[in-house]
Amino acid sequence: MTWLPGGTFTMGSERFYPEEAPLRRVKVDGFWIDTAPVTNRQFAAFVAETDYTTVAQIAPDPRDYPGMHPDMARAGSLVFHKTSGPVDTSNPANWWRFAFGADWRHPLGPESDIDALDLWEHPVVHVAYADALAFARWAGKDLPTEAEWEYAAWGGAEGLDYAWGSELAPAGAMMANYWQGLFPFANQVLDGYERTSPVGSFPANGYGLYDMVGNTWEWTQDWWSEKPETPRKKTADSCCALVNPRGAKLKDSFDASQPKVRIGRKVLKGGSHLCAANYCQRYRPAARHPEMIDTSTTHIGFRCVRRV
Numbered sequence: 538m539t540w541l542p543g544g545t546f547t548m549g550s551e552r553f554y555p556e557e558a559p560l561r562r563v564k565v566d567g568f569w570i571d572t573a574p575v576t577n578r579q580f581a582a583f584v585a586e587t588d589y590t591t592v593a594q595i596a597p598d599p600r601d602y603p604g605m606h607p608d609m610a611r612a613g614s615l616v617f618h619k620t621s622g623p624v625d626t627s628n629p630a631n632w633w634r635f636a637f638g639a640d641w642r643h644p645l646g647p648e649s650d651i652d653a654l655d656l657w658e659h660p661v662v663h664v665a666y667a668d669a670l671a672f673a674r675w676a677g678k679d680l681p682t683e684a685e686w687e688y689a690a691w692g693g694a695e696g697l698d699y700a701w702g703s704e705l706a707p708a709g710a711m712m713a714n715y716w717q718g719l720f721p722f723a724n725q726v727l728d729g730y731e732r733t734s735p736v737g738s739f740p741a742n743g744y745g746l747y748d749m750v751g752n753t754w755e756w757t758q759d760w761w762s763e764k765p766e767t768p769r770k771k772t773a774d775s776c777c778a779l780v781n782p783r784g785a786k787l788k789d790s791f792d793a794s795q796p797k798v799r800i801g802r803k804v805l806k807g808g809s810h811l812c813a814a815n816y817c818q819r820y821r822p823a824a825r826h827p828e829m830i831d832t833s834t835t836h837i838g839f840r841c842v843r844r845v
Contacts, residue, residue, distance in 0.1 A: 690822035692743030713751030720813035753838035759784025
């Protein structure tokens with residue numbers, strides 16, 4: 538882990554997506570944070586000691602999902618499939634498929650295997666929120682708040698689009714694992730990786746942290762809100778800064794477009810190897826995305842913190 542002494546920073550962005558605004562000053566206390574995302578090797582040690590079963594390895598209960606076809610009541614997870622050509626990017630169903638038997642040990646489906654694919658040093662994926670939290674508690678840690686995560690991701694930088702500057706690929710250099718080309722069918726693989734990459738494959742940020750941007754999205758402990766919290770009033774002692782914000786409430790995180798589904802959504806941060814210039818430009822510290830806590834995919838992982 539890496540110690541961050543805490544401090545005040547400008548959170549959010551007004552140059553990309555509306556849910557990132559407004560810019561606001563935020564103060565966080567000092568904390569320890571994992572230098573890289575939790576890997577398959579680390580997660581395997583947790584499972585070996587605790588005999589833990591992930592959400593993706595448990596068949597869903599149809600009572601929790603009104604209208605679900607009985608045939609779907611089987612264990613599995615969401616797996617990305619590159620399309621053969623251009624598709625409607627407003628419909629994620631064009632590239633996501635629920636694969637029975639997909640889980641952290643079998644990231645591409647039941648016939649795949651992390652050992653055969655040599656993924657031991659890659660971030661663990663197919664972990665739902667409860668899985669990430671269970672690992673964190675086993676390790677004597679916690680999951681970061683959105684503010685802690687973003688503070689760490691900036692690496693001390695301010696006023697930039699990306700953690701490393703104002704250009705995505707300065708002088709052609711690949712600074713993170715993201716999708717180069719047209720998503721979801723033409724990946725130029727200029728960064729060398731079609732899918733996830735071993736942690737630490739790209740330069741660290743200003744705080745010496747790896748993969749804070751790209752590779753996999755990362756769970757935070759905050760409930761999602763379309764509009765982040767802002768300071769209520771100006772005070773001389775806070776200089777208008779929010780102090781250790783903790784996100785929204787569960788009831789405010791539900792997806793309004795699915796009123797019958799009462800499953801909370803947490804904030805994901807960092808973008809992933811599936812973010813591209815023509816889709817999901819969220820390979821940035823300020824980027825944020827909602828995800829239901831029961832969901833696991835090939836592009837969501839996590840890292841932990843320890844507070845003093």
